[in-house]
Amino acid sequence: MHADAATLKAAAAQTLKELEGRALGPRDRLAIPCQDMPAQDPMERIRNMNEVALGYSAEQARVEASRCLDCKNAPCVQGCPVGIDIPRFLKLAAAGDFSGSLAVIKESSLLPAVCGRVCPQEVQCQAPCTVGKSLKGVEKAVSIGRVERYVADLERAEGRRAKAVVAPDTGKKVAVIGSGPASVSCAADLRKAGHAVTVFEAFHRPGGVLIYGIPEFRLPKAIVDDELQGLRDMGVSIETNYLVGRTRKLADFMSEDGFDAVFVGSGAGLPTFMNIPGENLVGVFSANEYLTRSNLMKAYAKGEAATPIYEADTVAVLGGGNVAMDSARTALRLGAKKVYVVYRRTIKEMPARVEEVAHAMEEGIEFRFLENATRVIGDDKGRVRAMETVRFELGEPDASGRRRPVQVAGSEAELAVDAVIVAIGNGSSPLIPQTTPGLNTDDHGRILVDENGMTSLDGVYAGGDIVLGAATVILAMGEGRRAAASINRRFLG
Amino acid sequence: MNEILEKKKLSDDVYSMTFKAPRIAAERKAGQFLIIQLDTSVGERIPLTIADADPVVGSISIVFQAVGETTHRLAAMDVGQSIANVLGPLGRPTHIEKFGRVLCVGGGIGVAPMHPIARAMKDAGNDVSIIIGARNKSLVIMEEEMRRISDKVLIVTDDGTYGRKALVTEPLKEACESSAPPDLVVAIGPPIMMKFCAETTRPYKVSTVVSLNTIMIDGTGMCGGCRVTVGGKTKFVCVDGPEFDGHQVDFENMMLRLGAYKGQEKEAHHKCHATLGIKEEVK
Numbered sequence: 001m002h003a004d005a006a007t008l009k010a011a012a013a014q015t016l017k018e019l020e021g022r023a024l025g026p027r028d029r030l031a032i033p034c035q036d037m038p039a040q041d042p043m044e045r046i047r048n049m050n051e052v053a054l055g056y057s058a059e060q061a062r063v064e065a066s067r068c069l070d071c072k073n074a075p076c077v078q079g080c081p082v083g084i085d086i087p088r089f090l091k092l093a094a095a096g097d098f099s100g101s102l103a104v105i106k107e108s109s110l111l112p113a114v115c116g117r118v119c120p121q122e123v124q125c126q127a128p129c130t131v132g133k134s135l136k137g138v139e140k141a142v143s144i145g146r147v148e149r150y151v152a153d154l155e156r157a158e159g160r161r162a163k164a165v166v167a168p169d170t171g172k173k174v175a176v177i178g179s180g181p182a183s184v185s186c187a188a189d190l191r192k193a194g195h196a197v198t199v200f201e202a203f204h205r206p207g208g209v210l211i212y213g214i215p216e217f218r219l220p221k222a223i224v225d226d227e228l229q230g231l232r233d234m235g236v237s238i239e240t241n242y243l244v245g246r247t248r249k250l251a252d253f254m255s256e257d258g259f260d261a262v263f264v265g266s267g268a269g270l271p272t273f274m275n276i277p278g279e280n281l282v283g284v285f286s287a288n289e290y291l292t293r294s295n296l297m298k299a300y301a302k303g304e305a306a307t308p309i310y311e312a313d314t315v316a317v318l319g320g321g322n323v324a325m326d327s328a329r330t331a332l333r334l335g336a337k338k339v340y341v342v343y344r345r346t347i348k349e350m351p352a353r354v355e356e357v358a359h360a361m362e363e364g365i366e367f368r369f370l371e372n373a374t375r376v377i378g379d380d381k382g383r384v385r386a387m388e389t390v391r392f393e394l395g396e397p398d399a400s401g402r403r404r405p406v407q408v409a410g411s412e413a414e415l416a417v418d419a420v421i422v423a424i425g426n427g428s429s430p431l432i433p434q435t436t437p438g439l440n441t442d443d444h445g446r447i448l449v450d451e452n453g454m455t456s457l458d459g460v461y462a463g464g465d466i467v468l469g470a471a472t473v474i475l476a477m478g479e480g481r482r483a484a485a486s487i488n489r490r491f492l493g
Numbered sequence: 494m495n496e497i498l499e500k501k502k503l504s505d506d507v508y509s510m511t512f513k514a515p516r517i518a519a520e521r522k523a524g525q526f527l528i529i530q531l532d533t534s535v536g537e538r539i540p541l542t543i544a545d546a547d548p549v550v551g552s553i554s555i556v557f558q559a560v561g562e563t564t565h566r567l568a569a570m571d572v573g574q575s576i577a578n579v580l581g582p583l584g585r586p587t588h589i590e591k592f593g594r595v596l597c598v599g600g601g602i603g604v605a606p607m608h609p610i611a612r613a614m615k616d617a618g619n620d621v622s623i624i625i626g627a628r629n630k631s632l633v634i635m636e637e638e639m640r641r642i643s644d645k646v647l648i649v650t651d652d653g654t655y656g657r658k659a660l661v662t663e664p665l666k667e668a669c670e671s672s673a674p675p676d677l678v679v680a681i682g683p684p685i686m687m688k689f690c691a692e693t694t695r696p697y698k699v700s701t702v703v704s705l706n707t708i709m710i711d712g713t714g715m716c717g718g719c720r721v722t723v724g725g726k727t728k729f730v731c732v733d734g735p736e737f738d739g740h741q742v743d744f745e746n747m748m749l750r751l752g753a754y755k756g757q758e759k760e761a762h763h764k765c766h767a768t769l770g771i772k773e774e775v776k
Contacts, residue, residue, distance in 0.1 A: 202580065202711065202713050203711065204530055204533050204538075204577070204578040204580075205533065212715075240578070241578050241579060241580045242580075243580060243581075243583070243713055246520070246581070246582060246583055246713075247516055247517070247520060247580070247581065247582070248516065248520065269713070269714065269715040270714060270715070271715070271716065271717045273717070273727065275727075279727070280720060280721070280722050280727060280743075280746055280750065281746075281749075282749050282750055282752070282753045283753075285717075285718070286716060286717040286718075288715055288716045288717065289710060289716035289717055289718045292710055292711065292715070292716055293710065297537065297538070297710065298534070298535055301535065304535050305535040305537075306532070306535060306536050306537035306562050306563060307537040307538070307710070308754040308757040310753065310754070311756075311757070381749065382745075382746065382749035382750075383749075429713075429714065429715070430714065430732075431713065431714060431732065
């Protein structure tokens with residue numbers, strides 16, 4: 001399962017030599033071996049915060065890209081939320097033209113180094129890939145994301161990123177609220193069009209969920225900082241410690257501060273709890289809190305960081321998404337001896353990326369499927385000592401098409417744990433809708449927008465998780481770009 | 494940004510500090526608070542209450558006790574230096590209206606956040622009385638400022654070194670039993686004090702508002718670290734509060750949660766004392 005980078009690179013070099021000069025038919029391409037992602041050794045990596053997946057070598061990137069059949073109908077492009085011309089970028093990568101390859105990606109995506117790492121490719125571009133279908137396994141599809149990551153990382157490593165071309169000043173001012181993927185994409189497109197853009201971030205450090213939510217071992221913060229620096233270099237101004245709704249009301253931006261349009265990309269920051277007894281005991285955390293302490297506040301750097309993080313030997317994480325995987329793997333790295341992921345369905349229904357689940361399993365996280373917590377039990381000091389669980393079995397499919405878990409009568413049991421992390425999803429951040437009269441939301445608190453991304457308030461646009469509910473980086477990015485395009489049209493009109 | 498304009502030592506380990514923060518000074522209302530962080534890379538974010546604000550100068554004042562790593566470091570800063578990160582104003586403002594007789598009970602440094610609330614209550618036409626409680630004379634703060642708001646200020650100390658020798662709950666109980674009981678009590682201070690204030694007023698059915706100060710990270714409703722149980726429901730102090738009906742708050746749970754990091758904080762505290770050259774008393 002686990003192979004080291006040098007071995008993989010050497011094998012790829014050999015493959016490349018064999019392929020050289022040959023005209024490759026589909027059959028030949030299907031025979032090219034899938035390129036595994038080199039990764040840190042599991043037993044090693046659970047003791048550090050460094051990135052787990054180490055990235056392809058040039059040889060591996062070329063071999064993997066060579067597996068693409070260049071299908072006429074390009075089903076992969078249909079699977080990509082922002083419609084990247086995948087066959088074209090893979091063809092250039094296969095030929096070794098990595099900067100040309102990246103240029104193709106950048107026509108559609110602004111954050112390739114991020115998306116290459118965090119996109120759920122197996123349900124997007126790689127799901128309909130003909131190679132995967134021919135070889136009867138989505139895991140055998142062309143690893144589009146890994147090649148994307150390689151060409152983006154190479155540019156950064158070589159420091160040859162070209163400064164974005166910015167159109168002459170239009171005299172228009174736009175406020176962008178939040179600094180996560182939706183906002184960053186929106187701000188970049190608006191600035192390129194020549195508008196003055198100010199990004200307002202509540203935290204002391206910009207980047208949104210990419211900074212506070214996704215751990216270093218999955219997305220190095222240097223990559224996010226680099227993207228934000230790119231934004232600043234274009235002339236986008238970023239104001240931190242600015243909570244729209246409290247520091248200033250959204251309405252004031254347009255009525256008093258002279259902004260011509262506003263984009264709200266404030267995300268899905270409201271943690272969902274289980275609403276079970278004992279949830280407010282000491283040692284129960286929302287994944288947001290646990291991950292923010294570790295990621296943004298760097299609590300993992302004990303002795304250096306002033307923010308503490310709860311010390312626990314046995315940790316239960318509730319949930320089955322990426323956030324649950326991130327929480328479980330963070331707990332392990334912070335010194336937990338045993339980490340459980342408790343999920344009420346089975347591995348098949350888990351929304352987490354396949355790679356994250358595989359990594360978590362390699363690292364020794366114990367998955368307890370078809371199980372859920374019904375109560376958290378404390379000791380005499382109000383600290384978590386156990387969790388009451390029940391077992392489920394899968395019944396009829398529900399509205400989402402997944403088989404509904406049904407509780408097994410009399411299956412109550414006690415699981416000894418000393419911390420519980422609740423990672424069952426996030427709701428939309430309520431502060432801006434609450435403090436902005438006339439801004440309409442749906443029953444879940446998500447801001448309602450029209451087909452142009454505009455809200456019920458004229459000139460106020462929204463996108464990303466505040467509109468979608470907790471979704472993905474690439475979808476948020478697409479939303480930010482759509483709103484930017486609408487704002488541009490508004491200014492021209 | 495956030496340049497320190499004035500710093501005063503109010504007692505042994507209690508300081509008042511005024512710094513530039515024009516946006517916050519313009520927006521803040523009684524009852525709101527701030528989050529500050531001294532080091533953008535590795536500092537912790539801590540909530541602090543706002544004692545006063547001057548929208549003309551564009552400054553706000555805080556009163557804090559040097560009890561943890563960040564407050565010790567803050568106390569060691571001087572006029573002219575800047576606080577790296579200040580976020581605010583946070584939380585819902587105090588609900589101000591004409592209630593009639595309002596009794597403000599401030600314990601320890603809880604007197605500081607009480608100051609703007611007492612003034613706003615006064616400005617709304619209430620008959621405001623104030624009880625200031627402290628362990629001893631040296632810990633009584635902002636007496637003069639409070640006397641400027643109300644001529645009914647009572648000082649009590651635990652050891653009787655100043656004012657009446659009593660806990661704040663004694664005059665509070667007397668007020669509830671008097672012929673002119675308060676229509677509203679606002680109590681701000683250590684959790685245990687707020688708890689007993691709420692217990693004191695409960696049998697008299699006197700509405701009692703408390704302002705909670707729990708562990709926070711973002712202060713924007715994102716982490717839920719500050720959550721408390723109020724009337725059997727989970728509330729976030731940072732966005733639903735900081736003020737709640739004292740008769741509904743589960744203080745026991747809140748106090749347990751405040752102690753979540755006690756062991757680690759102690760360690761950081763020792764280390765911080767050592768770096769700052771503060772000698773620790775052996776207790």
